[in-house]
Amino acid sequence: MILDKKIFKNLDYSIIISIFLLVFIGLLTISSATRVYLGGTPRYVISQAVWFLVSICVGVVILNIDYNSIGGYYKILYISSIILLILVLLIGSERNGAKAWLGIGPFGGQPSELAKIATIITISKLLEDMENINNLKNLGKLAFVAILPMALIQLQPDLGTNLIFAVTIFGMLFTAGLDKRIIYGGIVSLATSVIAVWELGILKSYQKDRILVFFRPELDRLGSGYNAYVAKTAIGSGKFFGMGLFNGIQSSGNFIPESHTDFIFCVFAEEWGFLGAVVLLVLFLNIILKSINIASTSKDKFGKYLTIGIITMITFQVLQNIGMDIGLMPITGIPLPFISYGGSSLLTTVVSISLILNVGARRKKINF
Numbered sequence: 088m089i090l091d092k093k094i095f096k097n098l099d100y101s102i103i104i105s106i107f108l109l110v111f112i113g114l115l116t117i118s119s120a121t122r123v124y125l126g127g128t129p130r131y132v133i134s135q136a137v138w139f140l141v142s143i144c145v146g147v148v149i150l151n152i153d154y155n156s157i158g159g160y161y162k163i164l165y166i167s168s169i170i171l172l173i174l175v176l177l178i179g180s181e182r183n184g185a186k187a188w189l190g191i192g193p194f195g196g197q198p199s200e201l202a203k204i205a206t207i208i209t210i211s212k213l214l215e216d217m218e219n220i221n222n223l224k225n226l227g228k229l230a231f232v233a234i235l236p237m238a239l240i241q242l243q244p245d246l247g248t249n250l251i252f253a254v255t256i257f258g259m260l261f262t263a264g265l266d267k268r269i270i271y272g273g274i275v276s277l278a279t280s281v282i283a284v285w286e287l288g289i290l291k292s293y294q295k296d297r298i299l300v301f302f303r304p305e306l307d308r309l310g311s312g313y314n315a316y317v318a319k320t321a322i323g324s325g326k327f328f329g330m331g332l333f334n335g336i337q338s339s340g341n342f343i344p345e346s347h348t349d350f351i352f353c354v355f356a357e358e359w360g361f362l363g364a365v366v367l368l369v370l371f372l373n374i375i376l377k378s379i380n381i382a383s384t385s386k387d388k389f390g391k392y393l394t395i396g397i398i399t400m401i402t403f404q405v406l407q408n409i410g411m412d413i414g415l416m417p418i419t420g421i422p423l424p425f426i427s428y429g430g431s432s433l434l435t436t437v438v439s440i441s442l443i444l445n446v447g448a449r450r451k452k453i454n455f
Contacts, residue, residue, distance in 0.1 A: 094150055097448040102377050105370045106440060109425035110139050110433075112367065115332065116355045117428050120347035124333045131347055131428050138430035142437035149441040153449060157442070158389050161205075161212045165232070168205035171198035172239040185243045185420075196431030199248045202236045203255070204439060207396035210256060214263045215389040221266045229260065247419035250407070251400055258399030259392055298417055314350065317342050318412040321353040322364075329360030347428045349420055353412045371405050371424075374398075374440070381447040390446040397439045 118124070118132045149157070175189040175198050182188050187197050209232055217225050233256045237249050261270070321337035324330065335357035337343050346354050356364050375398055382394035401424050408423040410416030422429050424436045 094448045097450075098150075098444055099377050099381070099447050102374050102440065102444060105373045106425060106437070109367075109370050112355065113351070113426035113428075116351055116358075116426060117347045119333050119335065119358060120338055120343070120351060120354045120428075122339060122341070125339065134430060135428055135433065138433050139437070141430075142434045145434065146437050146441035146444075149438060150445055150448065152445075154390060154393065154442060154445040155387070157445075158208055158212050158393070161209045164205040165209040168198065168202040169235060169239070172202055172236060174198070176239065176242055179243075185245050187240075187243045187245055187248075196434070199236075199240050199243075199245060200431045200435040202240070203248075203251065203400060203435060204397075204442075206232065206236055206252065207255065207259070207400070207439075208393065210259055211389050211392035211396060214259065214392045215387070217263070220260065220263050221269065226269070229256075245420070247407075247421045250419060251403060251421065254403040255396055255400040259396045262395045263392065314344055314418055315411070315414060317344075318350050318353040319414055321357040322413060325357040325360040325363075327361045329356070329358050329363055332358055334358060348422060349408070349418075349427070350412060351427045352409050352423055355426070356412075367426075368409075375402055377447075378443050381443055381450070384450050385446055386450050390449075394443050394446050397443055401436065401439065 114132055114135060117135055118129070121127045121129075121131045123129050123132060171189060175187060179186045179189045179198075187199060189195050189198050210229060213225075213229060213232065214220065220226065220229065233252065237252050240248050240252070257273075317337060321335065321343060324336060330336070333339070335354060337357055338346055338354040343350050343353060352364075352367075355367065359366075378394055378398040382391050382398070385391040385394060404421050404424050407416050407419060407421045408427070411418045411421075422432050425433065
């Protein structure tokens with residue numbers, strides 16, 4: 088499928104350039120984290136590159152379809168995502184303590200990634216038709232749509248993905264005019280829920296340890312606090328200019344756990360230093376600010392809420408992933424968009440940005 092020339096002219100190329108640069112940085116960092124230069128397997132780099140090519144193809148298809156037409160299938164998308172989340176609980180495979188993978192061998196993905204997009208699209212469509220989201224009927228409908236996939240994801244369990252869901256949905260509802268009293272009530276309920284979850288033993292022991300170590304890193308520096316300690320050590324070692332590509336001591340010495348996924352930022356920061364980190368953040372900031380502009384100038388409510396939901400999701404992932412590496416956020420299994428290894432995550436992020444570009448390209452009437 089060839090991209091229509093009229094749509095092609097209206098795309099925001101600064102966003103596209105930022106994405107390609109981030110993915111290129113990600114491939115370099117993955118190769119460093121997996122020590123390809125020392126004879127390590129290149130399969131992670133090759134797999135990520137292939138997934139990116141697939142993602143581009145899917146993104147081009149999405150750009151050719153009016154986002155309102157995509158939104159018209161929100162019920163099918165939402166129900167399909169729920170079915171997949173149920174299937175992963177029944178026949179999915181377990182990785183890193185969570186039953187979140189559905190597929191055969193290397194072929195497959197995480198249904199929770201599809202659920203993110205499907206839920207954002209569904210809530211955007213519901214908000215489009217609501218004059219007032221603060222009445223009980225509308226809030227109940229929105230709450231049901233949000234809670235159902237979150238409940239299924241928590242059964243895996245995957246607290247990190249549910250954090251993304253919660254922040255994303257809150258960002259959308261806040262933009263739609265959620266009453267402040269409801270927000271304050273939600274904060275109180277959240278605090279109460281956190282206490283209840285802690286006291287009732289719902290959290291796994293390793294999840295409790297991560298929270299305790301976040302507040303007091305010195306509690307278990309060589310145990311539960313090891314990841315956070317090594318991550319900060321690697322980032323500090325990079326100083327201003329970094330140690331240079333493939334010269335990171337922590338990554339080359341295999342001291343950083345999950346270095347090609349959850350903790351990839353500290354690998355990058357050790358090799359490229361503060362200066363490299365600033366460049367990385369500027370690329371993300373460009374995507375975020377341009378997306379906010381697209382949301383504010385969207386021709387309809389659906390495009391506005393869709394863009395806000397997606398960019399809230401991506402922004403939170405960036406802040407959480409980098410924040411946990413520098414000790415400002417508790418450790419979760421949230422990947423760094425475009426950078427961390429993970430095919431389904433990369434596909435989801437590229438598809439999400441394609442939807443934003445879709446909204447931006449159709450802000451003005453296009454005559455075909």
